[in-house]
Amino acid sequence: MTESVLELRGIDMHYGYVRALDAIDVTVGHGEVVGLLGDNGAGKSTLLKVMSGAHQPTSGTILVHGEPTTFASPSDSTAAGVQMVYQDLALVEAQDIATNLNLGREILRKGPLGWLGFVDHKAQRKRAADELDRLGVRTAPVTRPVEMLSGGQRQVVALARAATRVTGERNGVLLLDEPTAALGYEQTRQVRALIRRMAEQGVACVLVTHDLPLAAAVCDRIVVLNRGRKVADVAAAETDNDQLVGWITGARESMFC
């Protein structure tokens, strides 16, 4: 295992008397894709929300790059390099791809025009195109408005935007909740390939999904939750569909008992 980017130790989460998460340990390595599987109500989304800072755990520690951190809000986790990818709400439809990718970190022109807040469109388009090329997903000209893109292309742009925000000095983690739920076969393939390419560049992903073939194809490691407990944590190459279904349904004994 390489250096861990995000580590959760003994995370408990109680809603009143309900134990949503029970002593969960998860480690996400540098550029690692971790699949989070489980039946409905197993705690996958709750765990993802703890990672993104939307929920605060009842007890337990979160470490980013080995340092203990507390996430009081989603902006804390974003600042630490852990970013949730939102599917529908992330893009400005009427603006083009380049503007969307550069929103909030615009490149200003040099000299007096820059002091007045003038944007260097050429540099922005170049950076957007370079970033998309690096991820290998330039599917449309960066001057194309987002409203003219297909669902898969939008998801790709949303992912790329999140990816560019966590690749600072140290690569961070993207949190994806059912990234392919609304996509067709071809588009799912494209998003899958994008996740792998981001991993190769050192961006780690935590992926909540119900899609077992997707998890098997894209993940390095798979964590299975069952009723708030971690029942499996295996390299994806060392397991198969039957084992996973067993852990998800509870038919198979937990690895940790």
Add this chain to the structure above:
Amino acid sequence: MTVTAEPTIAETADPAGVRGLLFVRDRGIFVLWAALLIGFGLWASPYFASLDNALLIANAAALTAIFAAGIAVGIICGALDLSIPGTAAMAGCVCGALMTHGVPVGLGIVAGLAVGVLVGVLNGLIALRGFNPIIVTIGSLSVLSGLAAALAGGYTIPGLTGLMFLGTDRFAGIPAPVWVVAALFVAGTVFLTRTRDGIRLMAVGGNAEAVRRAGIHADRYKVLGFVVSGFCAALGGLVTAALVTEANPAANPGIIFNALTAVALAGVSLAGGRGSLPRVLVGALILGTIANGLTIKGIQPYWATAVTGVLLLASLGLEKWVSTTVSRRLVVAAQDDKKVTR
């Protein structure tokens, strides 16, 4: 785990048909105006196609254009500002009242514009509390027209000859309001398309949540939209007062509908987030051109209103047709791409 290398889909240029349709959508209003100019030029020859008449049209369209700029920036940023007539009346009266008490013209104008900015800030701060901007600005419209009447004592403030350099005077042969419009639209267009704040303002109108998630204070840009709109309204009020050398405290809601017609002709979506000021300017000029051409031919002015309405409805239909055709063609093109790469 292994994933087979994905063939990178090459960057493809838009098909020629799509580009043509987009040209019609984005630049169609310029073509329409050119057609109107040529049509009237032939039909109403020789009176229509002259420099003097061009200045007449520009001057007549100037007020509509100023108010339309305010309405347009408001809508682009996500709020229809209905307080514009009240702000205009208030700005004119504040400037007029100050001038009759011996305050220099320049200071009076600054005070009038400051009224617009202040109204914008208040509108924005109230609307941020979660109230519907239309209702909020209807409220401020009433408050402002009441205050303006109280300030002016119920009558117009006459004798504002010091403002003539903004109204009936000409510079280099061109009427002052045309200069004002030119400066306003150049500054506004540069702001919206070239500066960080302008681009963010448009983005907030398109999807405030996405802007917030990019780590930007979206609320500040919502207020900024109201401020720009209030500033344009105050400027329009000052020019109105300058043209007749008196400040009228009665707010005239009719200017909203004129301006809205120009804005809608320009294809500014009421949903927010899109629109361009040069097209709004041409929208205002089209209204002026139709009224002027029909007047030259001796046709009753109410026909101009009817023709404008027909044009507006036709432009809506065209816009709808173009967007559905473009999206259909792009879907087909995307499917063809995949066949090639596979």
